[in-house]
Structures are given as C-alpha cells and as structure tokens.
Amino acid sequence: MYSFSRCREPGCAHFAVSDIDNNGNLIESADFCYAHTADKDALQKKIYSYIESHDKIVGLNASGLTFANIDLTNKRFYGCDFSNCLFSGIKTSGMRIRLTNFSYSVFADCNFLKSNVLFSSYAGAKFSHVIFTGSDMVQNNFCGISSFQSSFDDSDLYSSYFINAKLIDTSFRNCNIKETVFYEITQQNVSFRQSNTNAAIFDKRGSALFTGLRELDVPQGVQKGPSL
Secondary structure, three states: OOOOOEEOOOOOOOOOOOOOOOOOOEEOOOOOOHHHHOHHHHHHHHHHHHHHHHHHHHHHHHHHEEOOOOOOOOOOOEOOEOOEEEEEEEEOOEOOOOOOOOOOOOEEEEEEEOOOOEOOOOOOEEEEEEOOOOOEEEEEEOOOOOOOOOOOOOOEEOEEEEOOOOEOOOOOOOEOOOOHHHHHHHHEEEEEOOOOOOOOOOOOOOOOOOOOOOOOHHHOOOOOOOOO
C-alpha cells in the first residue's frame, strides 16, 4: 500500500507523493505532496520513467500528477494512489488494478479497454469520452462520479457502487450489474440494454427499475415499475 506520510509543509494535510532514488527505486519516506514539491517537472519525469520501466507497480503515490498520452498497456498497479490526478489521451488495454485510489481524478479522452479493476475507488471522479468496454470492474466505488459520453459496455460491474452518480450519455449495455447499487443517480440518455437490471439495486426499496429507464432498455418479461 502507498505511504500515508503527511506532507512536511506546515498546515498541509495531504499525503506526500512518492519519490524515486538514483537507482530507480521508490523512496520509502517521501517529503512533500505534489503541490509543495519544489521541482514538479523533475518529479513527474521520474514517476513517468518509473511506470514505463516497471510492469508491476506497488505502493506508488502519484496524487495530483498529470498523465497524458502515455501507454499503460498490461501494467499492474497494486495499492497505489492516483487521487486528484488528470488522465488525458490514455490509450491502453489489459491493465490490472487492485486496491488503488483514483478519487476526484479527471479522465478525458481515455480508452481503458479490457481492464481488470478490483476493490478500487473512483469516488467523485469525472469521466469525459472514456471507454471501459470489455472490462472486469468488480466491487469498485464509483460514488459521486460525473460521466459524460462514456461507455462501460460488455463489462462486469458486480457489486460496485454508483450512489449519487451523474450519468449523461453513458452506456451500460450488456453488463453484469448484479448487486450493483445505483441509488439517487442523475441520468440522461443512459442505456442498460441487455444488462441484468433485475439483479441491480436502483432505489432503497430494492427495486430493479427506476424512473426514466427507457422502455427499450427493460429486459423482456420485466414489468417497468411506477414513477417515483
């Protein structure tokens, strides 16, 4: 797991980001968060280089950094912190992620095809033109996300949470959403066609259907519930 060392800047409550030594290894005792790092460019280059040169990344704290147009194909991340980061133009597939924090990060124009993500958090994150098609994303936290023109199609989202999510022009076609929780979502032009909506939870009464679900998206044989 990433270090929980606090930033040494007086009054700062953020965790210190990871640093890399001259041998290319993670330094156990980092000093400052990214905002209070003196040479931000140098630190970002070292972290880029570390990710590029390692297929398995464990315990990296890169909170607050920007990741643009880099290749993460088949990378494996375990116990890392990418909260409050910006991911832009990422085109990759086959990533494996465990116990990693992406809370409050922004994802723009990214393809994460066939990713495998378990027990991780995207709470409060923003997605714009992001594709997770064909991914296994089991027991993850998507509470409070804002998703625009994005796709989770053909994915396994078993027992994940989308509480208070804002979903605009977002697709969940042919997904496994068994025991996935969609309490109090805001949704516009969202499709669950061919997904097992009868096994998902859309309100606190346990109903499998919710107000605004298109007739064409209701699985055959399932009666649409009353408006709330």
